[in-house]
Amino acid sequence: MARTPQDYDDIPGTFVFDAERSREGYGINMFCMSLMKDENRKAFRANEAEYLKRFKLTPEQIDAILKRDYNRMLELGGNIYFTAKLGATDGHSFQHLAAVMTGSSQQDYAAMMLGGGRSVEGNRSRSGKDKPARSKSKSKSSAKKSSAKRK
Amino acid sequence: MARIIAGVGSSHVPAIGAALDNGKTEEPYWKRVFSGFEKSKQWMAQAKPDVAIVVYNDHASAFSVEMIPTFALGCAAEFPPADEGWGPRPVPVVKGHPALAAHIAQSVILDEFDLTIVNKMEVDHGLTVPMNLLFGQPKDAWPCPVIPLAVNVVMYPPPTGHRCYMLGKAIRKAVESYPEDLNVVIFGTGGLSHQISGPRAGLINSKWDKSFLDNLTRDPKKLTRIPHIEYMREAGAEGIEMVMWLIMRGALDDKVDEVYRFYTVPASNTAVGHIILENRRKAAGKSRSAGKARAAGKSRQAAARKSTQRIASKGTR
Numbered sequence: 001m002a003r004t005p006q007d008y009d010d011i012p013g014t015f016v017f018d019a020e021r022s023r024e025g026y027g028i029n030m031f032c033m034s035l036m037k038d039e040n041r042k043a044f045r046a047n048e049a050e051y052l053k054r055f056k057l058t059p060e061q062i063d064a065i066l067k068r069d070y071n072r073m074l075e076l077g078g079n080i081y082f083t084a085k086l087g088a089t090d091g092h093s094f095q096h097l098a099a100v101m102t103g104s105s106q107q108d109y110a111a112m113m114l115g116g117g118r119s120v121e122g123n124r125s126r127s128g129k130d131k132p133a134r135s136k137s138k139s140k141s142s143a144k145k146s147s148a149k150r151k
Numbered sequence: 152m153a154r155i156i157a158g159v160g161s162s163h164v165p166a167i168g169a170a171l172d173n174g175k176t177e178e179p180y181w182k183r184v185f186s187g188f189e190k191s192k193q194w195m196a197q198a199k200p201d202v203a204i205v206v207y208n209d210h211a212s213a214f215s216v217e218m219i220p221t222f223a224l225g226c227a228a229e230f231p232p233a234d235e236g237w238g239p240r241p242v243p244v245v246k247g248h249p250a251l252a253a254h255i256a257q258s259v260i261l262d263e264f265d266l267t268i269v270n271k272m273e274v275d276h277g278l279t280v281p282m283n284l285l286f287g288q289p290k291d292a293w294p295c296p297v298i299p300l301a302v303n304v305v306m307y308p309p310p311t312g313h314r315c316y317m318l319g320k321a322i323r324k325a326v327e328s329y330p331e332d333l334n335v336v337i338f339g340t341g342g343l344s345h346q347i348s349g350p351r352a353g354l355i356n357s358k359w360d361k362s363f364l365d366n367l368t369r370d371p372k373k374l375t376r377i378p379h380i381e382y383m384r385e386a387g388a389e390g391i392e393m394v395m396w397l398i399m400r401g402a403l404d405d406k407v408d409e410v411y412r413f414y415t416v417p418a419s420n421t422a423v424g425h426i427i428l429e430n431r432r433k434a435a436g437k438s439r440s441a442g443k444a445r446a447a448g449k450s451r452q453a454a455a456r457k458s459t460q461r462i463a464s465k466g467t468r
Contacts, residue, residue, distance in 0.1 A: 007380050008307075008379075008380050008383055008384075011351070011380075011383055011384050011388070012350075012351055013349050013350030013351030013352075014346070014348070014349050014350075014351050014383065014388050015348065015349050015388075016307050016383065016388060017305065017306055017307055017348075018306070018307040018308070019306065019307070019308075022216060022219075022306045025216075026216055029211075029215065029216045030215065030216065030217075032211075033211060033215045033216070036234070036236060071349060071350060074348055074349055079211070079216070079305060079306070079348075080347055080348035080389070081210045081211040081305060082211050082215075082216070085211070085236060088236050094165075094166075094347070094419070094420070095419070095420070098347060098352045098353060098420055101348065101349055101350060101352050102350050102351075102352050102353060103350065109353060112353055113353055113355075113417045113419075113420060114417065116355060116357070116416050116417075117344075117353050117354060117355025117416060117417055117420075117422070118346075118351065118352075118353040118354045118355065119354075119355075120354060120355075120356040120359070120384075120385060123351055123354060124384050124385070125384070
């Protein structure tokens with residue numbers, strides 16, 4: 001079943017961890033949570049595919065985990081606070097993961113943050129509603145419109 | 152009677168905790184962040200609260216996806232620091248205030264806020280980092296008991312800003328109906344703008360943050376009308392945790408004195424925001440004749456006010 005369209009799907013580069021993704025990604029997040037235990041980290045490292053059989057995961061989710069495709073994991077219901085535990089198990093800093101998800105080198109990502117971060121300008125909306133939200137009621141109604149369009 | 156004397160807003164960036172734990176506070180990058188909290192520590196040392204209520208969120212430490220309570224009130228006698236993957240943070244065990252916590256639970260549930268009661272819980276950086284920033288790094292014990300209030304801001308939807316604000320009001324009512332004479336400080340933590348997930352990670356919106364802080368002091372009701380999508384669009388997918396600051400604000404007087412503010416970008420992936428708001432004493436709920444008896448407390452407050460100065464937005468851009 002296709003995802004129910006949501007107003008926040010209009011935010012670019014963002015996978016909101018909502019109730020639907022939480023349901024879909026339960027296995028991913030429980031797998032990540034299991035990595036808080038050293039014995040589990042060892043078992044996972046010894047045979048990743050075998051270890052993943054302990055969890056209820058779809059073939060797409062297994063593929064995303066094995067490939068360390070962090071954006072795909074988020075899309076399939078992973079949550080960043082959980083998937084970060086997989087990154088830590090691989091010995092990566094959080095900044096490394098952030099760089100991977102944004103498709104930049106860690107150096108470039110770090111430089112961007114030092115420079116004040118990613119600007120919101122040009123990053124507000126897929127549908128071109130790229131104006132600061134001024135009137136609450138206005139932004140609400142336009143959000144409704146955009147989700148209606150996608151239907 | 153117990154009363155809420157002040158509210159503290161503070162980011163709870165995990166890297167700040169790591170910098171403290173690994174002795175990096177003197178590095179220029181971190182000094183920029185920590186220097187903004189020096190006056191806050193002085194303020195807190197003078198305010199000397201008897202209890203702190205700390206509104207924060209758990210980050211897959213105490214709660215996984217097995218249970219996702221919207222509001223969880225810590226009623227235990229103590230809350231050990233959680234192991235977040237690098238061993239528990241080397242901070243003292245957080246002592247609770249079970250009697251006041253139970254009183255708050257009973258009062259706010261009857262006020263129609265359906266809290267989850269937690270009698271066993273570990274606390275992660277979401278709670279301990281703001282405590283470090285305001286109380287420093289005590290070796291053996293924190294200077295006062297703490298009532299943790301964990302809010303779900305990890306799974307969408309978190310409670311609305313309005314709901315948070317109203318819960319703050321209910322908490323205030325509960326505190327003020329507690330018979331013991333206690334001074335309470337309430338913390339709202341998290342934020343400010345940041346996104347740490349997906350291709351848009353790294354988003355910072357200083358303009359929006361500044362407006363949030365301005366309205367927090369002057370016009371919090373305006374903030375209660377911000378829809379979730381605006382938080383996520385303007386302040387980042389994870390910036391939505393700023394709704395927790397509205398619980399703190401709701402627990403204060405309508406008119407407050409902003410005694411301190413600090414803002415800097417970045418700490419790790421996040422804009423760091425911090426504010427201290429004091430209730431005006433005459434609104435503390437006691438009769439005016441009681442004011443004289445509290446003269447000592449009053450001058451303490453005045454001294455605290457003098458020793459802190461408002462620092463205007465001081466970001467890197």
